Amino acid sequence: MSSVSLSPLFRRSIGFDRLNDLFDYAMQADTPNYPPYNIEKHGDNDYRIIVATAGFKQEELAINLENQVLSILGKPEENKDETAEYLHKGIAHRAFKLSLRLDEHIEVQHADYQNGLLMIDLQRIIPEEKLPRQIPIGKKVVAEQIAQQDAVTA
Known part of the structure; x- marks a missing residue:
């Protein structure tokens, strides 16, 4: 490499x-290949992650956010049928952990689970102090004065 x-x-x-x-x-x-997932962009600041979790119950799924890393975990209940003989076993129903790194200003808004799809809505929320602003020329302005000026114009 x-x-x-x-x-x-x-x-x-x-x-x-x-x-x-x-x-x-x-x-x-x-790159994880299980479970399959999509990352969608809806507009400039809205995103959605859709994870296909067929066969999982809502209680078997967890979503964690730590240090800008979104982790989606699935841990199925032990439900082995020892009497079944599989002629073909194509449905994967195993534990997983899917981790996605989020940008600094991306926040998780909502999560929903329907029809075997886990949907997580994200939004980029830029703080007021990070928005574009005019910098005065020729004046010595302390950071506090700039913040006060921004508060007055807002």
């Missing part, structure tokens, strides 16, 4: 050094 260096991009950017770590993580991690 070849290593990708992003150092030329850092010449004209500040604070993106974590991006290199993210690419390294993405290149090393195996």
Whole structure:
């Protein structure tokens, strides 16, 4: 596997050094193929993750968020039928953990479970202090004064 260096991009950017770590993580991690899932974008700031969890009950699923990593876990109840002889076993009903890294301002809004599909709605919510603002030229303005100015204009 070849290593990708992003150092030329850092010449004209500040604070993106974590991006290199993210690419390294993405290149090393195996892409999970179970359970199947979709990531959809609805508009500029709305996203949805849909995970196909056929055969799972809602109580057997869990969603956790820690350090901007969304983890979706499935742990089926032990329900083995020792008397059954499978001629073909194509339905996977096994434990899983699906982890997805979220951007800094992505927040989980809602989760729902219908017809074997787990749907998680996400939204990018940019804090007021991160929104674009005008910087005055020729005046020494302390950070507190800028914040006060932003509060007055809002």
